[in-house]
Structure formats: C-alpha cells, structure tokens
Amino acid sequence: MEEQWVVALYANGQNNLNHAVAGSLQKIAQTTLDPSCAMAIQSGSTFTAEGRLPVSRYRKEGKDLHLVQSFDDMVMAEPRSLYDFLLWVFHSFPKQQKLLILSGHGLAWLGILPTMTPTMRPMMTLQSLGRVIEKAIVDSGAKLAGIVFDTCYMNSLEALLEFHHYCPSIEHLLLSYGDTPPGGLSLPDFMQLVSAHRYDDDRASLFSRLERGLNEQLPHILPQFGYIYVRPAQEPLQQIKKITADFAPTQLAQGIPPSLIKEHTITIFPYGHPVASEVPAWLPLFDQLSPVSRMLLGHLPPENKAAYFTLNSTSEKEIADFYQPYYEHLLFAQENSWLELQGMVRGASTSRGALTLWDTIEMPQRMGN
Structure with missing residues (x-):
C-alpha cells in the first residue's frame, strides 16, 4: 500500500513576513500536489504595520485549496493555537504520515514565532513549544515524523537542548542556518521532495534526502544559508x-x-x-x-x-x-x-x-x- 503524507504548515506572518506568508499561500494554491501528499495549513498574523493577515486554516489536496475556518481572535504565538492546529491535523488525517513545518521568526533559545502588537511582544518560549507539541502527540496518540524549522537561529545548540528536553518524541529536525531569506522555504519544491522520497522507510534517510534536495535548490547568491538535518538525541x-x-x-x-x-x-x-x-x-x-x-x-x-x-x-x-x-x-x-x-x-x-x-x-x- 502506498504511503500517504501530510505536511502541516504553521506559518506566523508577523512584521516583514506578512507578504511572504501571503505569497507562499498563493504559490500553494497554484501548485498541484501529487496524490500521495496533502497539506494542512494555518497561517496569518495578529498585527503588522501594514495591517492584519487573518488567521485561517486550509486543506490542500491535488489542485484544490479549501478554506476550512477563519479565526477572529486567534494569536499565532499562543501555544494553545498551535495545540489546536495539531489536534485538527491529527483528527483530519488519521492514517497519513505527518511532518510539521514551523514558519516565522525564530530567536534561538529566546523563543519562536513572535507576535508583536502595539501593546505587547509575546512569543512562544521553547519550553512552551516543546510541551505543546508533546502534549498534542500524547493526547491524540498520533505521531510526527519530524519538524522543519523554517525560522532563523534555530541551529543554536541551546535551542536544541531545551526543545528536546520538553519534546522527546521528536527524533528528526531539519533546521535552517545563516541569514534566512524573508521568503523562507520554497513550499512547492519541498512538497516535490516529500513526494519523491516518500517511500523511504528510514526517517533518517528521508530527512537526509530533504536536506540535500533543499540545499541543491538554493541559489549561489546565498552561500552562507542552507539547511542541516539533526537528530536531537539528549x-x-x-x-x-x-x-x-x-x-x-x-x-x-x-x-x-x-x-x-x-x-x-x-x-x-x-x-x-x-x-x-x-x-x-x-x-x-x-x-x-x-x-x-x-x-x-x-x-x-x-x-x-x-x-x-x-x-x-x-x-x-x-x-x-x-x-x-x-x-x-x-x-x-x-x-x-x-x-x-x-x-x-x-x-x-x-x-x-x-x-x-x-x-x-x-x-x-x-x-x-
């Protein structure tokens, strides 16, 4: 039986990433996915200088991008928002293999996915991030094959130590290093790589191939940026x-x-x-x-x-x-x-x-x- 994959994207389009997240969503809408792959997406921002990008949830299968739900009061930096999204993914795609992409600003061991408003600057601490993902996995009985950090500075050893301490269920991480371009990960290219290597039973082999494939696609003008695969054994x-x-x-x-x-x-x-x-x-x-x-x-x-x-x-x-x-x-x-x-x-x-x-x-x- 052919293995089915779902890539879950949690993208916080905050500050200068607002246009990048909106552009990524448009590219996804224009992409036809292989029948073996689907996407579950939650994207948006609470506040930006250029206005609010509504937090919305989507399903992408084949050519179709379906709006599932929009949220007026959701803050993407809240751990409960990520928890709710993961439960929805696990509930909606119970049989498929799952991989999570976290996209937005990252600040190493300080935290991840900040949401800045005129009155506050909250972000998820790595403790919160790890605990929420671990709780969603335990509560649902589901599994995540691994996580892709489409953020800056998450190749910090401190960040890996703290995240793995609170989320030991995740064994495979794909990290970006260097000055991450504002556009971040090319999602159509990433989905093609997942489709091409979905038969790899060994998760280490799959993530190694994803690492190599993403780095080969990078333009030569970014010699100090790339992706590295790490297994965060404690x-x-x-x-x-x-x-x-x-x-x-x-x-x-x-x-x-x-x-x-x-x-x-x-x-x-x-x-x-x-x-x-x-x-x-x-x-x-x-x-x-x-x-x-x-x-x-x-x-x-x-x-x-x-x-x-x-x-x-x-x-x-x-x-x-x-x-x-x-x-x-x-x-x-x-x-x-x-x-x-x-x-x-x-x-x-x-x-x-x-x-x-x-x-x-x-x-x-x-x-x-």
Whole structure:
C-alpha cells in the first residue's frame, strides 16, 4: 500500500513576513500536489504595520485549496493555537504520515514565532513549544515524523537542548542556518521532495534526502544559508554542551543585561560552512571541539559526517537594541535545573501573570470542520 503524507504548515506572518506568508499561500494554491501528499495549513498574523493577515486554516489536496475556518481572535504565538492546529491535523488525517513545518521568526533559545502588537511582544518560549507539541502527540496518540524549522537561529545548540528536553518524541529536525531569506522555504519544491522520497522507510534517510534536495535548490547568491538535518538525541547534546561550556568565554553582548546571558550562544553549522574563514582567532577552539564532531557521527546523516560549532555573541549595539524588548516582555522558566545545566540564568523580567497566557497547558480544543 502506498504511503500517504501530510505536511502541516504553521506559518506566523508577523512584521516583514506578512507578504511572504501571503505569497507562499498563493504559490500553494497554484501548485498541484501529487496524490500521495496533502497539506494542512494555518497561517496569518495578529498585527503588522501594514495591517492584519487573518488567521485561517486550509486543506490542500491535488489542485484544490479549501478554506476550512477563519479565526477572529486567534494569536499565532499562543501555544494553545498551535495545540489546536495539531489536534485538527491529527483528527483530519488519521492514517497519513505527518511532518510539521514551523514558519516565522525564530530567536534561538529566546523563543519562536513572535507576535508583536502595539501593546505587547509575546512569543512562544521553547519550553512552551516543546510541551505543546508533546502534549498534542500524547493526547491524540498520533505521531510526527519530524519538524522543519523554517525560522532563523534555530541551529543554536541551546535551542536544541531545551526543545528536546520538553519534546522527546521528536527524533528528526531539519533546521535552517545563516541569514534566512524573508521568503523562507520554497513550499512547492519541498512538497516535490516529500513526494519523491516518500517511500523511504528510514526517517533518517528521508530527512537526509530533504536536506540535500533543499540545499541543491538554493541559489549561489546565498552561500552562507542552507539547511542541516539533526537528530536531537539528549545525551550527546548534554555532553556537547558540557564540553563547550568549559571554555566558552563569558564576555557579554553589549547592551544585554548580565542577568539574562551568562555565555555565548553555541551555533551548529555544517562542516565546511564559509563562516569558518571569518573567525580565524577561534581556529584553536575548533581543534578543541573535534571530540564533539566525533560524538555527532551517529546523529547526523551519512552525507554530513562532521559538524562544527561557533561561539557567537550579539556584540553589535544595534542588534542588542533589537533584542532588548524581548527580554523585557517575556517570562522565562524559573528555578529550572535544565536551564542551569545549559549554563544560562534567565531573569524574571516580567510579572508572573504572563505565565497564564503563554505557558498554560490547559488549552481549550477549538476544532475546525
């Protein structure tokens, strides 16, 4: 029996991504999907400078794109919104294999999918993201083959550690690295790749082929952007973090409160990424990290037998100023030994009342038709 696939797209078209999400939806509408594949889509934005893109839910099969439901009061950054979407996907496509794409802004271990309005700047913390996906999987009894992060900065080791801690059911991740283009993932091309490789019983092989196929389609004008496939096994990631934390410098990013960042962020790039030539002062550090690469051998696809890590900081004041509002408006998990293991302490910079909005797990089910 031929295996059927559903690609679930959760796209938050916030700020400068508003046009990109609308354009992606138009391209999907113009694409004819292979009979073996379908799409379940929820896209929109709460507020943008150019106006609101209504949050709507769609089914795409063959040539037809069907509007299932629109929501007047849904905020895409709320964990309950993602939870509700996943339950609808699992309910609507019970027999198909499923893959989730998260599309929007990403801020590494700070969080993902921010929704900025004139009065607030909420986003999903990685704790909330992981807990919600894990809860949807457990509550429905369904499975996700893996997740594609069509966002910036999710190749941070800190982000992988925290996400996997709260969502151990997900074994395969496809991450973008470098300066992600505003248009993000080419969904028609991605659907063609899924259709072409849907017979791969080995999920690692499937994600490896998706990684290779997406990178081969990238224009040469983007040499420092691409995709990397990672299997977030918890124990090797913990070992990597402990090793790198031993000699990670403690110089703080200019403009960021010391109580919020205790070390540089560790970022995963594929072996041979051109950023290596930009940091010659750190070359001895790469030599020290060779055991880390060896630990990754069993957790990366055969085509990518090695990876290296860079230690980054937000050293430019303009960038620090950009991130500052997020520190002020987010509530992070407190008294969490997992965060201490990562070597970071997150300050309680907002009131406890924000917890009920962003980290609640008692989320109502609002199913579409």
